[in-house]
Amino acid sequence: MKVLIADDDPQILRALRIMLTARGYDVLTARTGAEALNEAITHHPELVMLDLGMPELNGIEVIEGLRGWSQVPILVVSGRTDSADKVDALDAGADDYVTKPFAADELLARIRALTRRTPTVSDEPVIRFGPIAVDLAARQVLRSTEAGSEIVRLTPTEWQVLDVLVRNPRRLVTRQTLLTEVWGPQYTSDTGYLRLYLAQLRKKLEPVPSHPRYLVTEAGMGYRFMPDADDPANN
Amino acid sequence: MKVLIADDDPQILRALRIMLTARGYDVLTARTGAEALNEAITHHPELVMLDLGMPELNGIEVIEGLRGWSQVPILVVSGRTDSADKVDALDAGADDYVTKPFAADELLARIRALTRRTPTVSDEPVIRFGPIAVDLAARQVLRSTEAGSEIVRLTPTEWQVLDVLVRNPRRLVTRQTLLTEVWGPQYTSDTGYLRLYLAQLRKKLEPVPSHPRYLVTEAGMGYRFMPDADDPANN
DNA sequence: GTCGGTCCTAACGCATCCCTAACGCAGGCG
DNA sequence: CGCCTGCGTTAGGGATGCGTTAGGACCGAC
Secondary structure, eight states, X not given: OEEEEEXXXXXXXXXXXXXXXXXXXXXXXXXXXXXHHHHHHHHOOSXXXXXXXXXXXXXXXXXXXXXXXXXXXXXXXXXXXXXXXXXXXHHHTOSEEEESSOOHHHHHHHHHHHHHHOSOSOSOOEEEETTEEEETTTTXXXXXXXXXXXXXXXXXXXXXXXXXXXXXXXXXXXXXXXXXXXHOXXXXXXXXXXXXXXXXXXXXXXXXXXXXXXXXXXXXXEEEEOOOTTOSOOO | OEEEEEOSOHHHHHHHHHHHHHTTOEEEEESSHHHHHHHHHHHOOSEEEEOSOOSSSOHHHHHHHHHTTOOOOEEEEEXXXXXXXXXXXXXXTOSEEEESSOOXXXXXXXHHHHHHHSOOOOOOOEEEETTEEXXXXXXXXXXXXXTEEEEEOOOHHHHXXXXXXXXXXXXXXXXXXXXXXXXXXXXXXXXXXXXXXXXXXXXXXXXXXTSOSSEEEETTTEEEEOOOTTOSOOO
C-alpha cells in the first residue's frame, strides 16, 4: 500500500518512513506542498499524511488541491493544537487530524482505520452516459463524436458538482447536500448559483440541454443523475 | 441526519444532544451498550457516537456488534486517554476517537468529516406493494408495468406524506402527526389539504384510486399504510 | 496594465406546485 | 326521512422554484 508523507521536517519524515516501511507500507515523501501534489498526481497513493506548516503551499491549500480530483484519505499530522486549525483542515477535506507529538501505535491504528474504510472507492472510475465518458480519477470528460472523441473542458466548480452527482447514480441529491459538498458546510441556502452550474453542465454534457436526460431536476427537492437504463453499473 | 449518542453520563448526553440538535441533527440517545445496539437496529442512524465505559456491554463489544451488519461511521468519545484503548477501539472498527474533555467545534468538524465521506450507503429500504416500489434512499417510486417499469413523479409534499406513512406500516398515523411531520409543528388543524395530497398519492400509486387498498383512511382519526399480507418486511 | 477565465449576483419568463374554495357523496343519528 | 359531519374530488389563483441571459467582481498569467 502506497503512502505519501508530506512534511518539511527531515527528522519526522525519516521517523515516519522507518515506522511505516517496517509495517510493509510503500512510502513516498515530499518536503513542500507543491511537491506533495506532484507526487500524489504521479503515484496515486492510497493514503496521504500531511503536515500543515509547509513552504510554498500550506496544508489547507494542499488538501483543497487534492480534493479537487481525488478521494484519497488524508491524515493531517501537525504541531498545531489549536482547534481552529483542526476545524479548518477537516472542513477543507481532511479525514483525520493528529497532533505532534503522537503515539506511534495510535497513529498506526488511525492509518488502519482510514485505509480500511476505503476498499477501492470505485473499481470503475469512468462513467459513461450517452456520448459522454467521465473519468473521475483522471478528472477528464470526453465526448465521442463521429470523428473520434473530443475533450470537454469543465471548471473546478462544475467538476465538483458533477462529481457529487455521478457518485450517487439514480439517487436524489438534495440541494443542501450539493451546496455543503461543493461550497462547504456553512453554505446552506442557495441564492441561485446551483441553477447556474447545472445549466452549464447540461450545456456541455447533455445531448439536448433544454431537455435534460441525465442531469434531471426534481422540483423542490434537488437533482439526480440518471445513467442509461442498460448501464451495467448498478449498485 | 440521525445521530445516535451512547453514553452513560447524563450530563454529557444532555450537552451533546443540545449541541447537535442546534446544528440540525436528529439525536437518538442510549445509556447502555445493549440499548445502543437496539437503537441502531431500529432507527439506522447515519452516525454513532460511543462512550467506551458503559454498563452491560462495553464500547468495544458495541463496535463489534455494529460492525457485524452495519458500515455506519463510529466516533468514540471517551475519557480514556491511553493509546492502547484508542488502538483497540479503532482496530475493532471505530472510525475516529476523541478524548474528553473535547473542544465542541473540533468534535463537530470531525462529525462532518465522518459523515461527508460516506455517501449514505445505507441498507436498501425499498418498500413494495402491488406494482409499486418505493425507494426511500434514492427518493424514487417505480411502477412495474407489463413493459418494464416506469418512474412515478411525486411532488415534495407528496413525498413527505408518503414517507411518514410507509415508515409506519400497519400503524395508524393520526391526522395531527401527519400535519406536524410534513408542515411543521405549528400546523395542527387541517383546512383540507391533507385530503388533497392523499387523493393525489392514491391517484399515482393505487391500482384502483377510488377504492384504496394500501393508503387506507380511518374515519375520524387518520390514515394507515397497509402493506401486502405476504410482504416479508415486517418490523 | 491588460487579458482571459471563473465565480457570483441580478433580473425576467415560464413551468410547477401549494393551497383555497366549492361541490358531491356516504354514513351516523335523531 | 332529513340533517349533519367528514371525506373524496375537481378546478383555479397565487406563490414559489427553476432555467436562462447578461453583466460585474475577482484572480492569476502574461
